[in-house]
Amino acid sequence: MDEGVVKYSCECIPGENVAVELIASLMKWRDHIHELGLIGVYENGIGFGNISIRIANTLQFIISGSQTGHLAKLNPDHYTVVTEFNIEHNHLTCCGPIQASSESLTHAAIYSYEPNINAIIHVHHPQLWRKLLNQVPTTRKDVQYGTPKMAQEMFRLFEEENLREKKILVMAGHEDGFLTFGKDLNEAGEILIQYYHI
Numbered sequence: 574m575d576e577g578v579v580k581y582s583c584e585c586i587p588g589e590n591v592a593v594e595l596i597a598s599l600m601k602w603r604d605h606i607h608e609l610g611l612i613g614v615y616e617n618g619i620g621f622g623n624i625s626i627r628i629a630n631t632l633q634f635i636i637s638g639s640q641t642g643h644l645a646k647l648n649p650d651h652y653t654v655v656t657e658f659n660i661e662h663n664h665l666t667c668c669g670p671i672q673a674s675s676e677s678l679t680h681a682a683i684y685s686y687e688p689n690i691n692a693i694i695h696v697h698h699p700q701l702w703r704k705l706l707n708q709v710p711t712t713r714k715d716v717q718y719g720t721p722k723m724a725q726e727m728f729r730l731f732e733e734e735n736l737r738e739k740k741i742l743v744m745a746g747h748e749d750g751f752l753t754f755g756k757d758l759n760e761a762g763e764i765l766i767q768y769y770h771i
């Protein structure tokens with residue numbers, strides 16, 4: 574199946590936890606968003622949602638680890654640093670106590686494209702997703718999340734639509750999924766909360 578599609582690969586180097594001071598706000602937002610049900614787990618056991626912040630002035634970022642959607646509260650053991658990535662080759666390297674999710678490449682693509690974005694929140698919500706589809710910048714239905722194609726598709730939205738101003742995008746090809754971002758985590762979070770309440 575999918576001949577010609579570069580398979581996702583991740584090299585995770587076991588490493589120390591990220592310092593709590595660096596992720597205090599990240600942990601707070603993540604647990605709050607989990608409480609709202611925007612990060613969580615489906616009945617089939619598959620988790621959804623992830624949140625990240627850029628390490629200032631670098632292409633590295635701290636992201637919540639894979640398979641953590643079921644946990645109401647995360648601790649520093651559940652965050653990892655994406656140290657390197659290659660979008661074309663669908664590969665990333667992380668360093669920390671937990672593996673980064675394959676969806677991290679979508680975060681990586683945004684950080685590499687737009688230096689003023691320092692925080693990204695990816696969530697799932699069926700009703701909101703339906704409401705927002707094609708009302709805010711929306712990626713094409715045939716493009717899946719966490720793939721090299723998604724990076725290209727998001728760059729298209731930066732170029733052709735008002736994604737930079739809206740700071741929210743919906744993924745038509747990733748059911749329930751959308752993301753918000755900002756110059757910092759508070760901006761990304763507040764945008765998310767605004768839409769949550771519409």
Ligand SMILES: [Zn+2]
Pocket residue numbers: 621622676695696697718747750
């Ligand atoms: Zn998702």
